[in-house]
Amino acid sequence: MQLEIHVLQSFAPANLNRDENGMPKSTVFGGRPRARISSQCQKRAARKFYQENSMIEPKHFAERSRAWMPELKQILQAQNIAEVKAETAAKLALEVLGAKFEGEKIESKTILFLGKTEIQAIADILIENWGVIERKVSEEKPALPTKDPNIPKVIEHGLKDSFKPGDVALFGRMMAALPTVNVDAAVQVAHALSVHALQQEFDFFTAVDDLGASNDAGADHMGETGYNSSTYYRFAVLDTVQLQKNLGSVAQSILVAQAFVEAFIKAIPSGHQNAFAAHSLPALVMLVVRKGQPISLVDAFENPVYPSDKLSLLEKAVRQFEEHWVDLTKMYGNGSDYQGIVTLTRLEKHLGSLNGAKKDALLTLLDEAVAAAFPTGG
Amino acid sequence: MPTLLLRLRAPMMSWGDHSRFTIRDSRTEPTKSAVVGLLCAALGRPRWETVQDLAALRMGVRVNKEGVMQQDYHTVMDSLDAKNANTLPSHRYYIADSDYLVGLEGDQALLNTLDLALANPCWQLYLGRKSFIPSCPVRLGVVADSLIEALKNHPYAKPSKNPPERLRYVLEVPNSLDIRRDVPIDWEKRVFGSRCVETTFREVS
Numbered sequence: 087m088q089l090e091i092h093v094l095q096s097f098a099p100a101n102l103n104r105d106e107n108g109m110p111k112s113t114v115f116g117g118r119p120r121a122r123i124s125s126q127c128q129k130r131a132a133r134k135f136y137q138e139n140s141m142i143e144p145k146h147f148a149e150r151s152r153a154w155m156p157e158l159k160q161i162l163q164a165q166n167i168a169e170v171k172a173e174t175a176a177k178l179a180l181e182v183l184g185a186k187f188e189g190e191k192i193e194s195k196t197i198l199f200l201g202k203t204e205i206q207a208i209a210d211i212l213i214e215n216w217g218v219i220e221r222k223v224s225e226e227k228p229a230l231p232t233k234d235p236n237i238p239k240v241i242e243h244g245l246k247d248s249f250k251p252g253d254v255a256l257f258g259r260m261m262a263a264l265p266t267v268n269v270d271a272a273v274q275v276a277h278a279l280s281v282h283a284l285q286q287e288f289d290f291f292t293a294v295d296d297l298g299a300s301n302d303a304g305a306d307h308m309g310e311t312g313y314n315s316s317t318y319y320r321f322a323v324l325d326t327v328q329l330q331k332n333l334g335s336v337a338q339s340i341l342v343a344q345a346f347v348e349a350f351i352k353a354i355p356s357g358h359q360n361a362f363a364a365h366s367l368p369a370l371v372m373l374v375v376r377k378g379q380p381i382s383l384v385d386a387f388e389n390p391v392y393p394s395d396k397l398s399l400l401e402k403a404v405r406q407f408e409e410h411w412v413d414l415t416k417m418y419g420n421g422s423d424y425q426g427i428v429t430l431t432r433l434e435k436h437l438g439s440l441n442g443a444k445k446d447a448l449l450t451l452l453d454e455a456v457a458a459a460f461p462t463g464g
Numbered sequence: 465m466p467t468l469l470l471r472l473r474a475p476m477m478s479w480g481d482h483s484r485f486t487i488r489d490s491r492t493e494p495t496k497s498a499v500v501g502l503l504c505a506a507l508g509r510p511r512w513e514t515v516q517d518l519a520a521l522r523m524g525v526r527v528n529k530e531g532v533m534q535q536d537y538h539t540v541m542d543s544l545d546a547k548n549a550n551t552l553p554s555h556r557y558y559i560a561d562s563d564y565l566v567g568l569e570g571d572q573a574l575l576n577t578l579d580l581a582l583a584n585p586c587w588q589l590y591l592g593r594k595s596f597i598p599s600c601p602v603r604l605g606v607v608a609d610s611l612i613e614a615l616k617n618h619p620y621a622k623p624s625k626n627p628p629e630r631l632r633y634v635l636e637v638p639n640s641l642d643i644r645r646d647v648p649i650d651w652e653k654r655v656f657g658s659r660c661v662e663t664t665f666r667e668v669s
Contacts, residue, residue, distance in 0.1 A: 088588075106537045114532045115475045117625075125595030126538060186574040258594075265652065274588050276597045279475055321597065325588055378584045382599045384475055420602055464646070 087327065087423070088380040089343065089459040091350055092372040094281070094403055095321040100287075101313045101354040103127040109312035112284055113277070118389040121280035121316035128320065129275050132346065133253055140345035146338075148201035148253035152193040154180055157202075161209040167216065170456070174223045178230045178447030179208050182238045182346060183245075184263025199259045201251025207244050211237070242266060252342045254311050255297040255332035257325075266412055272329035273322060273346065274380075275379060280316035281387040281403045287313055311362075315364065319387055319407075322350050326459045344456050347373070350453035351448065369400055369433060370407070372440070373425035373455035386410030397436075404436040412439055424458035426451045467614035468521075468575040469604035470499070470566040477531070478592030478651040481646040481656075490557040490592070493525045493634050494564055495646035497656060502602070503578055504651075508586025509649040518578075519647050519657070521570040524635040526615040529623075531562025555639065558592070565604075565618055567612040580608050611635065614651055620668060630665040636656070637662045 094176050102122045111122045136145050155176045161383045162172035185194035212219060218231045228236040245267040250259075258271030289312075292305030323348060330339045351371055359365070386407045393399040425443045430452050437444065445451040473496055479491040479498055500518045509515075536556045536557035566574070590596050607614045615633060640660040647657035 113476065113534055117561065124536060124538070261609070270587070271594060274590060274594055274597050276595055277476055319555070324599065328587070365656055379582070379589060379598070381596045381601065382474070385473075385599045414600075455643065 087325075087461070088370075088372040088378070089324040089326060089347065089455060090230060090374055090376070091320075091324075091347060092370075092374070092383055092407075093321045093351060093368045094317065094370040094400065094407065095320060095366065095368040096317040096400060097315065097364040097366055098362070099287070099313045099315050100362045101358040102364065103357050107312075108284070110276070110314055112286065113279065115279055115384075116390060117264055118283040118390050119286075120282075120390075121284045121286075121314050123318065123319070123320075123355060124280040125275040127357070128278060128350070128353070129257060129273075131353035131355045132275075133257075134351040134356075135349035136252075137344040140341075140349070142252060142341055142345055145202045146252050148199055148251035150197050152185075152195070152197055153176065154185070154198055155192050155194065157205055158209055161206065162212060165213050165216075167213075167220075171220065171223055174228045175212055175219060175230075178223065178228065178286060179212060179237075181353060182230070182241050182264065183267070184261050190219045195301075198261075199254060202256060203251055203343075204248065207248055208241055212241050215240070223428050224405040230346060240412060247335035249338075250332045252333075253344070255329055255342060256346055269332055270328060272325045272332055274325075275350070276384070277383060278318040278320040280314075281319050281389070281391045281406070282317060282399060283390040284314060284316065289313055309440045311358070311361065317403060318383055318389075319403075321382045322352075323382065324459070327347060333387075336462065340355055340456060340460050343459065344442050344452065347452055347456065348448075370404060370427065370429040371451065372425070372427040372443075373451055374422045375458040376422040376453055378421060383410055383414070390420075401436050402431060404439070406435050408436070408438045408440050423461075424455055427452055465569050465574055465610060466606055466608050467500065467570050468568045468570075468606050469550045469580055469618060470498075470502075470602050471600055471604055471616060472564040472566055472591055472598070472602065473528075474591045474596050474599050476593075476596050477559055477562060477564075478535075478556070478596060480557075480592070481644060488554070488556045490559055492531065492533070492559060492562075493527055493632075494566055494591075496523050496636075496659065497646045499523060499568070499589050500648050500667075501651075502589055502591075503581070504579045505587040505589055506578065506581040506585040508581075515648050515651070517574060519649070521568040521574075522611055522636045524567045524569070524611045526567075526618070527562070527634070528565055528567040528618075528620060528631040529561070530562035531631070534558055534560045535612065555628075556593075558596070564565055565615060567615045568616075569613050572606070575606045579603065581593070616666065616669070622668065628634050628641035628668060630667055633664045633666055634661050635664070636660070 103111045105111050113122045113199045158176040159172045222231045254269050258345045259269040288310045293307035294308040348461050391403045426445045427443045428445050479495045480488050481495045503518050538554045638659050640662045642661050643658050645656050645658050649655040649657050649661050
């Protein structure tokens with residue numbers, strides 16, 4: 087099953103996702119410039135959101151880091167393993183996953199995307215086999231034993247066969263050094279595009295020295311910040327079959343799916359928020375569950391939306407959204423197993439044919455959609 | 465021989481054929497590796513299986529709409545290392561605002577299997593990168609026409625503003641000076657073979 091999330095959301099002046107020049111990201115669509123929030127920016131915001139807010143225990147999530155060695159070493163030391171040996175063994179174990187260590191540095195050259203449960207699993211393997219490992223890591227050229235048992239293989243199997251941390255199950259993992267432990271992502275997140283033509287603005291600012299130490303009349307610092315106010319169409323889709331394959335248990339899959347969908351809807355990127363505080367929630371959320379190819383509805387906004395005398399930008403955006411949905415279902419058939427929508431009261435009268443799918447609250451919509459996406463139940 | 469038709473359309477698409485690591489470029493029309501990869505995803509065929517049968521199909525592209533080359537600036541952060549804030553930047557090119565019709569000519573039975581797979585893809589489909597999600601169904605069906613006829617005959621919706629007089633076609637040919645190294649041989653080892661293509665412009669009928 088594919089669980090599609092469609093969101094319309096407005097942000098007052100903001101610079102949520104910057105390019106290398108510090109300007110808000112943009113692109114071209116329908117022949118007009120558009121504001122853009124990248125896929126990776128939204129994914130990071132969603133990850134941070136559910137790590138803080140979901141009911142799932144923190145240890146079931148994952149982190150990208152170069153600093154796994156000290157974590158692993160600490161677990162080994164807690165088992166009364168001497169520090170030097172613990173460090174050597176930890177480095178060697180992480181090297182199995184493709185980490186490379188230079189000299190005495192404690193950070194690896196490569197970033198590894200791992201969960202705490204996985205680090206614990208590796209530690210357990212090392213501790214269990216410490217009898218054979220201890221001898222080999224104390225030698226002049228330390229290595230992990232490759233015979234009786236073959237520790238690198240045991241670690242590889244341990245990671246491959248264990249169920250994955252939530253983040254890894256959702257967003258996938260690629261380890262070039264050890265392709266057998268790669269995980270295919272269960273989630274696709276599209277770049278958010280503004281439904282209207284982009285108007286990029288510059289905020290010219292000056293800073294004043296509060297203590298007024300110098301006698302100059304001028305400003306003490308001048309600069310410019312790029313920003314824009316935009317209404318975005320955001321889209322993501324969750325493949326529930328892939329998620330279950332990655333996580334193993336249906337119950338855990340339902341929890342992780344719920345956490346992700348809620349996080350994708352509510353999470354707001356943190357970029358430049360101290361200066362703009364653009365914390366606004368979506369005006370419309372539609373969840374669709376279907377088999378077969380998921381479809382982004384971004385083409386609804388190929389013609390950029392303009393406000394008119396009678397209708398606001400959001401009102402017209404909702405109309406274009408509904409017209410496009412009707413058009414697509416007419417051409418290709420509906421084919422969805424579930425469809426539900428929540429929106430602000432003032433936008434309801436523009437929902438047209440989507441009125442039938444209207445729900446009272448996001449929570450109801452979320453529960454219904456997740457239940458429909460996991461028909462076998464948990 | 466019959467032809468399988470696909471519509472590749474999304475606000476952002478990427479067709480890299482020789483870049484890795486931090487600078488990733490894109491061509492201005494779909495590569496064969498991207499299209500074969502898409503079919504593998506639809507079939508649920510894993511990376512370690514052969515792609516010979518799919519790579520042998522003759523491919524052609526009609527560019528319904530020429531896009532604009534854009535660049536995305538992408539960084540990877542290190543979440544446990546807050547003090548040093550290690551950040552790896554990468555530059556990823558993509559084609560914005562384009563629309564393609566892709567044809568694959570070959571054996572009827574194979575094309576039918578692929579068409580069926582596209583109706584209910586095993587894995588998620590994407591156009592060059594995981595986040596570039598199609599904005600219309602990819603599946604258009606199998607037609608009896610040869611590659612060039614199929615591409616020419618498929619309806620073309622003229623835009624109301626500035627309709628083009630000609631459309632660009634990029635077709636696989638036995639010999640030419642335009643060589644593309646995008647024929648997948650082994651996904652895991654990243655081995656690619658070459659093919660020749662010819663670009664022509666045809667009046668919009």
